[in-house]
Amino acid sequence: AATQPNLAEPHDALADSPFLRAARGLEPAHTPVWFMRQAGRSLPEYRALREGIGMLESCMRADLVTEITLQPVRRYGVDAAIFFSDIVLPLKAVGVDLDIVAGVGPVVARPVRTLADVEAIEDLTPDHVPFITQAVRELVSELGATPLIGFAGAPFTVASYLVEGGPSKEHAKTKAMMFGAPDVWDALMRKIAGIAAAYLEVQVAAGASAVQLFDSWAGALSPADYEKYVMPHSAGVLARAGELGVPRIHFGVGTGELLGHMARAGADVVGVDWRVPLSDGIARAEGRVVQGNLDPTLVFAPTEVMTARAAEILDAGRAAPGHIFNLGHGVIPSTDPDQLHRLTDFVHEHSAR
Numbered sequence: 001a002a003t004q005p006n007l008a009e010p011h012d013a014l015a016d017s018p019f020l021r022a023a024r025g026l027e028p029a030h031t032p033v034w035f036m037r038q039a040g041r042s043l044p045e046y047r048a049l050r051e052g053i054g055m056l057e058s059c060m061r062a063d064l065v066t067e068i069t070l071q072p073v074r075r076y077g078v079d080a081a082i083f084f085s086d087i088v089l090p091l092k093a094v095g096v097d098l099d100i101v102a103g104v105g106p107v108v109a110r111p112v113r114t115l116a117d118v119e120a121i122e123d124l125t126p127d128h129v130p131f132i133t134q135a136v137r138e139l140v141s142e143l144g145a146t147p148l149i150g151f152a153g154a155p156f157t158v159a160s161y162l163v164e165g166g167p168s169k170e171h172a173k174t175k176a177m178m179f180g181a182p183d184v185w186d187a188l189m190r191k192i193a194g195i196a197a198a199y200l201e202v203q204v205a206a207g208a209s210a211v212q213l214f215d216s217w218a219g220a221l222s223p224a225d226y227e228k229y230v231m232p233h234s235a236g237v238l239a240r241a242g243e244l245g246v247p248r249i250h251f252g253v254g255t256g257e258l259l260g261h262m263a264r265a266g267a268d269v270v271g272v273d274w275r276v277p278l279s280d281g282i283a284r285a286e287g288r289v290v291q292g293n294l295d296p297t298l299v300f301a302p303t304e305v306m307t308a309r310a311a312e313i314l315d316a317g318r319a320a321p322g323h324i325f326n327l328g329h330g331v332i333p334s335t336d337p338d339q340l341h342r343l344t345d346f347v348h349e350h351s352a353r
């Protein structure tokens with residue numbers, strides 16, 4: 001009987017999945033692998049489905065969210081799905097006038113500059129995002145033993161879009177508010193943290209089995225400024241996510257000097273970008289599981305060059321309490337999906353216990 005799969009308890013297969021075992025610091029059957037931005041423009045089936053449909057519209061249609069989320073899982077056999085949405089979607093859902101412009105990113109019609117602007121933003125309730133609940137439920141039933149990662153944008157990164165009004169390199173207006181108008185900054189960070197936490201709660205309540213907090217642009221900050229102006233707010237989101245009982249991944253780009261802070265903010269898994277040798281990332285993550293960290297441009301190298309680098313990362317990852325293989329940032333849209341398929345197979349074969 002022990003050899004029969006127990007169909008009455010489907011959750012056991014999920015809990016025993018390589019991704020969730022690694023995220024909890026338990027030995028997995030192989031090192032799990034998924035790719036940030038695995039769904040999206042690199043896939044021809046995504047481009048076909050999105051034909052004539054805006055990005056935000058596709059995020060608000062449960063049928064499209066479900067299908068787009070499943071596409072890379074079917075194609076690559078990755079160890080986790082990530083819910084297809086965007087970090088600014090919850091803002092759109094509570095009524096902020098914004099769009100996601102192709103090739104540009106999120107654009108906010110009236111940037112947030114004053115306390116009144118902050119106070120005009122509604123808090124998020126499940127009623128704002130019924131399509132999220134529906135899509136997550138559908139996905140969890142379709143995915144079976146493959147975990148679904150829910151996600152939200154961290155307060156600093158989301159604030160950058162709201163204050164700048166669009167993508168930014170220097171985040172100058174955002175940091176001007178942070179340094180010069182601490183009361184407005186504090187109110188804005190609290191507002192976004194509340195929205196992010198509520199958004200994660202909706203996803204976990206509907207069945208997501210892990211969450212990732214994306215603080216993509218936190219690397220623009222010094223450790224002291226991160227600690228003073230940002231960390232308490234990210235910690236608040238991660239604390240609320242922790243109460244839901246799911247593993248929490250905390251990721252940013254260019255955050256080599258912040259990894260310890262990002263761990264202490266309340267992460268179970270620390271995302272490491274490719275600029276930091278994984279062995280250094282492991283030391284800086286202070287005992288947490290790590291995720292990463294292949295340079296996303298290595299998919300454009302010959303396959304054997306890419307897999308040789310992946311092997312080094314897998315070998316370095318053995319020194320961590322757990323390792324989830326990923327790229328150091330998102331899949332570049334011109335990536336050849338066949339390379340990611342070969343990479344997935346290589347990670348599984350090279351790390352099989």
Ligand code: CP3
Pocket residue numbers: 035036037038039040041055082083084085086087088100101102103104105106151157214216330
């Ligand atoms: O597969 C997945 O990873 C899930 C989908 C996902 C999207 N955005 C879809 C998307 C996730 C996890 C995000 C998060 C996100 N959005 C982040 C954090 C992750 C990171 O990359 O650092 C950030 C900073 C954003 C903001 C944002 N939205 C940017 C910078 C862009 C790209 C602009 C462009 O067109 O180059 C977007 C748009 C976006 N989000 C697209 C997708 C698939 C492209 C839109 C399209 O297909 O037209």
